[in-house]
Amino acid sequence: MxxxxxxxxxxxxxxxxxxxxxxxxxxxxxxxxxxxxxxxxxxxxxxxxxxxxxxxxxxxxxxxxxxxxxxxxxxxxxxxxxxxxxxxxxxxxxxGPAPQRPRLLLGLLGLLQRPRLLRALRRIGAALGATRWSRALARHLPPYSPWRTALGLLPATSPLPLPRGDAAGAELALFPGCVASVEDAEAQQAALTLLRAAGYRIHVLPAFCCGAMDLHGGETAGAEQAARRVRQAWEASGATRLLSVTSGCLGTLRQALPNVPVLDPLTLLAERAERLRFRPLPLRVAVHLPCTQANVARSETAMLKLLHRVPQLEVASLPRPPSCCGAAGSHLLEFPERAAQLREAALQPLAALAPARLLSSNIGCRLHLAAGDDAKHWTTQHPLSLLAQQLEDRP
The missing domain is CATH 1.10.1060.10 (Alpha-helical ferredoxin)
Structure with a gap:
């Protein structure tokens, strides 16, 4: 298209x-x-x-x-x-672009779409204890302003380095993305660990933005430029299938590469689930299903199949859409008040489920959910991270 x-x-x-x-x-x-x-x-x-x-x-x-x-x-x-x-x-x-689009975050600085800059700033922020003073600073900003929302999303830890791919003979290529390459590096490393245990070799593409935020924000020129970069990186990889641990990137990647299988790693792992053995984990977790995982990746069944292979793990699912969390790419920055309303509605069932962890496969959803009023009651994690932590005989 x-x-x-x-x-x-x-x-x-x-x-x-x-x-x-x-x-x-x-x-x-x-x-x-x-x-x-x-x-x-x-x-x-x-x-x-x-x-x-x-x-x-x-x-x-x-x-x-x-x-x-x-x-x-x-x-x-x-x-x-x-x-x-x-x-x-x-x-x-x-x-064309919406008037409420936060230009400094997504336009002039392009902070969220430049992973090297974002990673450097996050390291500096972690060293300076940014999460302590950023909350205080946010209280002095207008309610539901984009910058107040962005400050509330800051994790406390320094980002992990990008995972390394296999040197040669890779049939799969992993697309790190922009925000995900910084804030979800653990899940990307988990994907490589699990895929290697299942018998795959994986090439890791350079980290850059797939263009999803520009595409859905009416920034046609930026989206086209990102699509060209995706095609160039893919052609240089020599792989036959492309993967992304972030379900929000899958639709845009498929549009840029219409003749390439673009998949959620969970789908491939479920196909070789018999090769994976997991240590018991006596824990209750709740699973949040991002809209893109339900409606684009269609990998819910594969994810649950894998989670149910972890002995003693109790898995409860949050209600399906329309209880969207409201993150939706840049929507949480463009319409923070509406996004917060949708988040609280999505989180409301968690009180009854009382999980120790909340699993979600989309980094935007996890950061947004973790910023909710009740988020202190549980930790958030990518399902791949939990599976990799429990994997027996890790490669």
Missing amino acids: ALEQPPTRISELADQCVQCGLCLPACPTYALDRSESESPRGRIAIAAALARGAAEPTAELRAHLDHCLGCLSCQRACPAEVRYDELLIGTRALL
Whole structure:
């Protein structure tokens, strides 16, 4: 699919919607606002009107489109198989970047999309005890401001180094990403440990942004540049399949590489689950299912199959979408108040589950969930990290 769709294509995609309303129960923003304009079919109608010139892109109309989390739960529920992802991305490309997009974090500095800079700043921050003073600083910033939200996401520890891949003969390539390459290096190392135990060899690509935040934010030029870089790195790898431990990157990587199998490592590990043996872990964990894992990666069954192989591990799942956590890429920075409302709704069932850990495969979701009011009651972890820690005979 092209990164920028002409108005005629947006109109064609909108015409596929039969306005049945079966998407409404699946939509987290409709559940939040109970407004037709905050529903998938309402946004489809808005996109069609804008594409046909029947409406002007006012701030009010644009806000309804910008509020969309892009979780794609509606697309999975749609009986007419409307390509909502293509329609949303095309409409945002037509409109250009949203006015509330935090330019210093995502634009001029591009801090979240430059892993080397982010890693260096995180190391400095950890050495200076940034988590102690950042919370105090955040209290002096306006409520629900992007910078206050960003400060609240800072982990306390220094980031781990990127994992090293196999020197030659790798059939798999691992895409580290940008934020994930810094904040989720442990999960990436865990993926390599588990995949090697299952008999795979893995090449690790350079760390850079896949372009997901630009793509979903209407920054067409930045998304195209990132897609070219993805293709160049992939062609140089010599691998046959591409992996990402961050489910939020999978859709964008598949778009950049339409003829390449782009997979969640959990899927491959589940196929060779009989090769993996795990030590017992008498612990109760709750599993948060990111929208991208449910609707893009489709790796929930594989993840649960692997977790259930850990003896004595008690696994409880949080309710499925529409209880989206509200992170949604840069959405938590663009609409911090709405994101916080969705987070608290997603976390509410945890009190009854009383887990020792909360597992989630998306780094954005984990950082966002960990910043919630009740997060002090549990630790967050990638499922791959738990599996690697319990693996017997680690390579």
